[in-house]
Amino acid sequence: MTLIREALRDALQDALDRGLEAGELTAAGGAPLPPVSIERPTRVEHGDYASNLAMRLAPVMRRAPMQIAEALRRNLVPPPAVSGVTVAAPGFVNLRLDDAWVAEQIGPILAAGERYGRGSDLDGHHVNVEFVSANPTGPLTLGNARGAFAGDLLSRVLEGAGAAVTREYYFNDQGPQVRNLGRSVLAIVAGEPVPDDGYHGAYVADLAADLPEEVLQASRADDADPAWAVGVWASERIRAAIEGSLARLRVRFDAWTTEGSLHRDGWVSGALERLREAGHLYQAEGATWFRSTAFGDDKDRVVIRSNGQPTYFAADIGYLAHKFNRGFTELIYLWGADHHGTVARNRAAAEALGHEPASIHWLLIAWVRFVRDGREISMSKRSGEFVTLDELLSEIGPDAARWFFGSRATSTGIDFDIELAKRQSSENPVYYVQYAHARCASILRNAGTVRPDARQAGELLRQPAEQALARELLRLPEVVSDSAQRRETHDIPRYGLEVSALFSQFYRDCRVLTDDAPLTAARLALVDATRLVLANALGLLGITAPSSM
């Protein structure tokens, strides 16, 4: 199924071309023409789609928008799906879909099945989406929740638009954090207090209790670095626990990459060598610097410290090379908003390495302020006061949590009151959508041997509620396409609510199971298509679509 919206756009473009060719429309001085845009009117009486093309053309053509709109309408050859083309002040061209055509789309929707809503905008794209990437020095906290959901939802939507997606988790296994973790565990083993700058959560004591004797021995045998072996063991244990927590969120990763591997496998040194050969590195004050200011950064950045050790940023550069070498056509990073200051240097490095800037996106996930009873909760792992993701899930469940985070744009800071979320979890709008799905399933069950049949839908489904619902079902592919393009997924919950509301109205106004066999079969087809659209929309959010609840 091609998107009707695109067909209408093409038809309007043709109308414009035809008007120009006939001399009915002329651009003053050959000025460039604006692109044809199609939008959805806010009011139903304005039709199903509208274009502001005439108003955009008015300054270029130096004519009244209404005259241009009339000329467009005269030259428009509307597709069969369109039943009405009207012009409205101050110059809109409004398009109305044909009722029979709308209802006739139920058949193709059902035929597409699980594929309905999926698009081809990103066919052939291989996207790497890196998210969470929390260091394994403690359990995932509420602070990690938003990024985890946002990355997974974005991945699902990109896949819905045709892309192949690799979900990637990057973590640091090199730095002092691992050693610090080891020291904290060792302190508890020795019955001593954990150092002030160590890790204080209850999980550290659990690790100490589980520490195998051989790890402890190996650690004691290493006089130079006694905390290292314990730290490595502990961080691996935590990493496995993180994977388990993510699985409970229904977030799975395809690749886990460590900073250490980037160094060991030569990606960091190789990328730096490429920058050096291209003349982007220089020595100063004993260190090696990358001239990132040549690519728009505020200041140049050190890549090799004066002590010979590469910086964290150097690993970022190696990682860029590593990812592109793996054949990805696009990289997406989901970073906490507190990392926005590092975007410019990474973009500079990508450009210096010769990569197309448009092939990389950094999405900054805005802060979540977690509140309990009006008091903000600290999310610092070292304080030990944080709430873990597992605790959140045990209170409100993955469906409600996914809905909450999936309903908000990633750039918007949000307040999350845990007590409020628990109280509201039973009234979470996600259940409204799931309920509508379950009701559809129930009706289909009650139909017994009567099967959905969309073949006469065009003639039989002409009630306002039937038409409104069927029209909304047609929008799913547009919602998926727009979400993928914007790299924001919060339109999907909104769409799910709208479909559910229209279904409830249909359910109120139109009895499905009646003695009228053809009408029953046609309405069952509409119910089945609604169930399918809700299931597919919920699937894009990673939320279950129950047949009963």
Place this chain on the structure above:
RNA sequence: GCGCCGGUAGCUCAGUGGAUAGAGCGUCGGCCUCCGGAGCCGAAGGUCGCAGGUUCGAAUCCUGUCCGGCGCGCCA
């Protein structure tokens, strides 16, 4: 000081230069003899932080300003 992100209904948030700015939750008032009442119908509720500007048209773009968050390391 400079930079980034926010400020829209009581609360939490949508709103891609277009037509009378929306949703969920909350509040108030109605609706259960019928396919699932986790529902339906209605109502109240807005100086879109503020001030200028661009535009036929601004919540949206530009400038300034106020408030909140974050960032400005040879840390990660």
